[in-house]
Amino acid sequence: MTSNPRRSNVRNTLALSLALVLCACATPPAAPPGRAKPAPESVVHRSDDFIVLTAAKGDTPASLARRHLGDAAKSWVIEDFNNARQFTPGQEVVIPLGSPNPPGVYTNGYQTVPILCYHRFGSDKSKMVVTPDDFARQMEYLAQHDYRVIRIADLIEYLQGKRALPKRAVVVTMDDGYKSAYQHAFPTLRRFGFPATIFVYSEYVGARDGLTWKEMQEMVASGLVDIQPHSKTHSNLGFAQPGEDEATYQQRIQAETQAPLHDISRNLNIPVHTFAYPYGDTNKDVIDQLKQRNYRLAVTVQPGSNAAFAYPYMLQRSMVFGDQDLDTFARLLGVFQDVDVR
Amino acid sequence: MAAALLRGCIALALLGLTACALQPYDESAQVVTKPAKTTTPTHENLAAGYTEQGRYADALQQWKILSTLHPDDARYETHVRQTEDLIAKLATQRQRAGISALDKGDYTTARHELLAALALDPARADILDNLRRIEYDRVWRIQSAKLEKLRTTEDRKATSVSEQERSYFELGTLMFREGDYTGAVREIQKYLNSYPSDPQAKKLISDAYAKLAAQQRHQGLLHNALANVEQAKRFSSDNAATNSKAEQDLRAALADDYYEKGLRAQRSDLNLAVEMFEKALEYNPQHAKARLKLAEAQRMRKRLEEIGK
Numbered sequence: 001m002t003s004n005p006r007r008s009n010v011r012n013t014l015a016l017s018l019a020l021v022l023c024a025c026a027t028p029p030a031a032p033p034g035r036a037k038p039a040p041e042s043v044v045h046r047s048d049d050f051i052v053l054t055a056a057k058g059d060t061p062a063s064l065a066r067r068h069l070g071d072a073a074k075s076w077v078i079e080d081f082n083n084a085r086q087f088t089p090g091q092e093v094v095i096p097l098g099s100p101n102p103p104g105v106y107t108n109g110y111q112t113v114p115i116l117c118y119h120r121f122g123s124d125k126s127k128m129v130v131t132p133d134d135f136a137r138q139m140e141y142l143a144q145h146d147y148r149v150i151r152i153a154d155l156i157e158y159l160q161g162k163r164a165l166p167k168r169a170v171v172v173t174m175d176d177g178y179k180s181a182y183q184h185a186f187p188t189l190r191r192f193g194f195p196a197t198i199f200v201y202s203e204y205v206g207a208r209d210g211l212t213w214k215e216m217q218e219m220v221a222s223g224l225v226d227i228q229p230h231s232k233t234h235s236n237l238g239f240a241q242p243g244e245d246e247a248t249y250q251q252r253i254q255a256e257t258q259a260p261l262h263d264i265s266r267n268l269n270i271p272v273h274t275f276a277y278p279y280g281d282t283n284k285d286v287i288d289q290l291k292q293r294n295y296r297l298a299v300t301v302q303p304g305s306n307a308a309f310a311y312p313y314m315l316q317r318s319m320v321f322g323d324q325d326l327d328t329f330a331r332l333l334g335v336f337q338d339v340d341v342r
Numbered sequence: 343m344a345a346a347l348l349r350g351c352i353a354l355a356l357l358g359l360t361a362c363a364l365q366p367y368d369e370s371a372q373v374v375t376k377p378a379k380t381t382t383p384t385h386e387n388l389a390a391g392y393t394e395q396g397r398y399a400d401a402l403q404q405w406k407i408l409s410t411l412h413p414d415d416a417r418y419e420t421h422v423r424q425t426e427d428l429i430a431k432l433a434t435q436r437q438r439a440g441i442s443a444l445d446k447g448d449y450t451t452a453r454h455e456l457l458a459a460l461a462l463d464p465a466r467a468d469i470l471d472n473l474r475r476i477e478y479d480r481v482w483r484i485q486s487a488k489l490e491k492l493r494t495t496e497d498r499k500a501t502s503v504s505e506q507e508r509s510y511f512e513l514g515t516l517m518f519r520e521g522d523y524t525g526a527v528r529e530i531q532k533y534l535n536s537y538p539s540d541p542q543a544k545k546l547i548s549d550a551y552a553k554l555a556a557q558q559r560h561q562g563l564l565h566n567a568l569a570n571v572e573q574a575k576r577f578s579s580d581n582a583a584t585n586s587k588a589e590q591d592l593r594a595a596l597a598d599d600y601y602e603k604g605l606r607a608q609r610s611d612l613n614l615a616v617e618m619f620e621k622a623l624e625y626n627p628q629h630a631k632a633r634l635k636l637a638e639a640q641r642m643r644k645r646l647e648e649i650g651k
Contacts, residue, residue, distance in 0.1 A: 047410035052381075092381045100403055101464040105457060107397050120513065124520065128513035128529075161470045208524060236535045238489045279506050279536050281492075282485060301506045302484055309460075309473035314481045319506065341458040342396040 051095040055087035068095050076148055076166040085146065099164035103308030109338040112305035113155065115171040116332060117317040121184035130322045132184035138320070138329050139192045142170060147333065149194040151226060152274050156296045159312050168335045172196040173299065173317065175230055175276055177204050182215040189224050199230035199276035199299075202260045213267040220268055227268055229260030230276045238281030250285065257289045273297060280317070287313045305334040382411060389421065398429050398462055433463040441472060449476050492536055507536045511543055518546060523554040541578075548578035552585055559592060564599065568592040597626030604635060612643040 045052040051068050061075035061084075069077060079085055081096050104111025120129045130138075142149060148166035152173065157163035172189075174181045177200030189196050198219070204210040219225035231237065237256055240249035261272045273296045277286070280301030290298055290313060297312050304316040318332040389404035402425045409418040440455030453476050460469045514529035530547040537543065551574035558567035571592060575585045604618030619636035622629050 045410050049406045050410045052407060052410050094407055103460060103464055103470055105460040105464055107461045126512060126516045128509045161467045234532055239493055242538055281489060283489065302481060309470050309477050311474060311478040311481055339457060341454055341461055
């Protein structure tokens with residue numbers, strides 16, 4: 001079979017031109033700058049409540065959260081709802097646009113948030129002293145077992161039923177303001193990107209093995225560490241001391257709740273929202289004082305985790321002791337309370 | 343003709359390219375309304391299963407997902423509305439049962455019913471508040487029991503010691519063993535803030551103060567050492583003789599120190615000399631030389647005042 005070369009050229013040119021036009025039209029237009037563009041192969045369905053899409057190659061919870069929720073840090077919303085940490089291409093992904101269940105209460109139980117309480121870090125292990133290696137192992141345990149370390153301030157809206165938290169949310173706190181929090185715990189927190197709150201009492205700031213304001217400023221500047229009050233002198237606020245009359249006692253609890261608030265505001269210029277009771281002890285007078293000073297939360301040392309309906313001024317905390325092994329540590333991490341309420 | 347055809351084709355291609363390039367970005371163009379068929383039965387089965395199990399809030403989510411996948415299918419929207427109505431009705435019933443139990447003081451039933459109501463409708467802040475009343479009562483009872491124990495236990499025995507106070511005591515003991523007496527005093531004091539009568543803690547803090555005093559005396563910090571040895575005596579009488587002897591020695595050393603300062607001041611500043619001898623006697627009233635020198639300095643000062651007149 002023979003063909004006319006000129007006619008063939010024309011045919012080829014025509015075919016090329018049409019192919020060019022089709023290719024050009026088949027390529028979707030570019031998203032405007034600053035606007036996230038869905039992956040071309042994604043199949044996306046939207047409503048007021050959900051986005052349902054088919055994962056494309058390279059889609060991760062973080063990339064989907066960035067694209068559809070505007071913040072990669074909200075990846076947990078997608079992970080928790082789909083019960084998956086990663087997606088394969090073609091897999092259906094459901095993205096909730098609101099909080100379907102802010103308090104995390106279900107027919108088979110409810111979410112609880114453990115607040116861990118550390119004190120001192122150092123090489124001489126004892127009940128109150130956790131070694132830096134043990135602390136690193138504990139943080140690694142949290143990371144490896146999909147726990148999400150959140151800020152204590154995140155609990156404010158959670159306790160109002162306005163904000164959902166990751167299903168495996170955990171809060172890390174350290175009491176008293178030992179220098180070892182800066183020397184040993186802070187580098188580990190940085191390594192894992194975990195936030196923590198250090199509760200300091202005013203009179204210990206700048207003591208020989210107490211944190212200095214400069215060290216606290218550095219930690220706060222990292223964006224990971226929050227400094228909150230733990231009283232002025234670490235006296236027990238739960239009751240009047242022997243020989244202390246009612247008026248003197250009332251003056252003491254006023255001073256113990258007010259002084260650290262001023263000290264932290266003045267030296268660190270950060271909002272003060274949570275008070276840690278020395279020894280975890282409190283009473284109605286102390287709570288009234290905290291409310292008057294606009295504290296939003298307060299923590300005790302009653303062991304246990306906190307549901308969304310916990311009383312905000314008596315949140316439970318579990319002490320982490322230096323003589324605990326990793327299994328004991330793991331048992332402190334109660335993130336769900338089984339109760340069948342159907 | 344071929345050239346003309348070629349030019350026409352190129353023009354067509356360019357026109358096509360331009361037209362495509364001018365299309366505005368439309369996010370909806372990415373939205374494919376055709377549902378993923380394979381997932382629909384899964385969501386339907388889940389919705390039906392949850393409904394059967396009484397997990398209406400979970401069922402509602404599935405109906406809403408199906409409604410998202412099939413916005414034009416009215417059946418799913420109907421399921422959404424029906425489930426929402428059922429949830430509202432059941433949640434109110436169980437909340438009422440919970441509040442009724444709460445009013446009767448039956449916290450176990452109240453908690454169960456209110457949890458059931460909240461599981462049905464997790465957005466109900468009023469149910470959350472009712473549950474919080476029960477939780478407040480629970481944590482408050484634990485706290486009150488601890489405070490009561492602290493108030494009423496006369497000898498504050500170890501059995502009544504909370505874990506945190508016990509931990510401060512242990513940390514203080516560790517610091518004492520390590521020779522960190524300042525740290526030991528601080529941590530044991532935290533324990534004593536709650537258990538001021540515990541004899542073991544009082545003995546330990548007394549010993550820490552005594553050790554601290556000895557260190558400070560060695561460093562020439564006599565005032566600090568004296569203050570700490572006085573604290574050691576205040577907390578425990580177990581080492582009364584040793585502490586009293588240490589106190590006497592420190593007072594004598596301080597008196598000698600002030601006596602020497604008085605002697606040096608006597609040559610140039612009689613007022614300062616009088617002050618120093620008086621301080622020497624304050625620390626050691628038996629300091630005979632200081633007493634003599636004080637009298638001498640006072641006489642000299644009086645004489646100078648008379649000459650001045």
